[in-house]
């Protein structure tokens with residue numbers, strides 16, 4: 001409702017829809033000087049790529065100058081990072097993976113068009129699509145392992161469908177889409193539907209049949225691989241993301257870029273991060289080792305959890321997610337209830353350093369009694 005008086009409704013109806021999705025909470029001030037571990041937003045507990053930080057520091061005296069007018073330097077750096085035959089033409093960038101998703105929604109959606117999502121999953125797919133007036137069909141993942149319901153997804157596609165949002169590894173379930181499943185979908189899907197494969201956690205995977213969108217983008221399939229510097233590079237506060245796809249699609253989506261879209265710190269930090277193989281390796285090694293360490297301990301506790309390919313895992317506590325969140329916070333651990341992602345009764349926990357994980361396990365043991 002609004003106090004603005006006009007004879008004609010000037011609000012677009014799809015922009016007045018209230019969403020129940022809100023981002024993760026900020027870290028509260030420590031109570032009694034006790035350390036609080038924020039394991040609620042899938043951040044990198046090792047910090048940020050040192051090369052990204054150095055690039056930011058190098059630029060601090062030049063903030064009076066406008067940044068590059070375009071993202072060409074970052075796209076060139078991405079092309080070198082991925083290697084031939086990828087070129088700068090295959091990429092587009094944005095202020096975070098979320099903005100990449102929003103650009104895709106803006107590029108392809110309008111009232112009357114449709115998208116498909118598979119929840120429990122990252123809710124901005126729904127939010128951004130609805131803000132464009134599109135209808136969202138949610139073909140739920142199949143329990144107990146959160147597999148895609150491929151048959152129903154393909155049946156739900158019609159001539160109005162434009163986007164299929166897939167997430168691998170998926171947030172919040174930690175499940176992934178096998179190469180075989182993705183290839184089957186790409187083979188069956190009509191040419192007017194673009195598959196948006198959100199792979200922002202891809203660095204943390206260790207399964208042989210995991211795949212990114214890369215081989216299929218190179219085969220000129222209608223697929224976009226969505227990536228972020230927030231997770232493996234530890235730059236969530238900076239907001240930089242990118243995607244790659246067929247050059248025709250990338251060029252089309254770049255039409256939405258305004259001049260100076262990326263600020264100078266983001267641009268330089270992202271280029272620095274891409275060259276930081278040491279930090280990336282350290283992060284990936286930590287997550288993969290700690291994931292296995294956590295499984296060993298979680299298996300001893302009376303709690304249901306799911307094995308994960310991300311830097312987080314999903315669990316179902318024997319109490320309401322909100323109560324569990326509050327009790328874990330009393331123990332100094334922030335976790336994320338994910339009922340609004342579609343995961344009923346579930347909570348997501350980020351995998352951190354050994355110290356953070358031990359503190360989380362101690363808190364969990366105390367809360368479970």
Ligand SMILES: Cc1ncc(COP(=O)(O)O)c(C=O)c1O
Pocket residue numbers: 041042096097098099122167170171198200227228229230236239240241
């Ligand atoms: C699956 C998925 N996609 C995209 C994002 C967006 O990341 P950002 O906007 O921080 O780049 C997130 C963040 O949590 C995510 O979990």
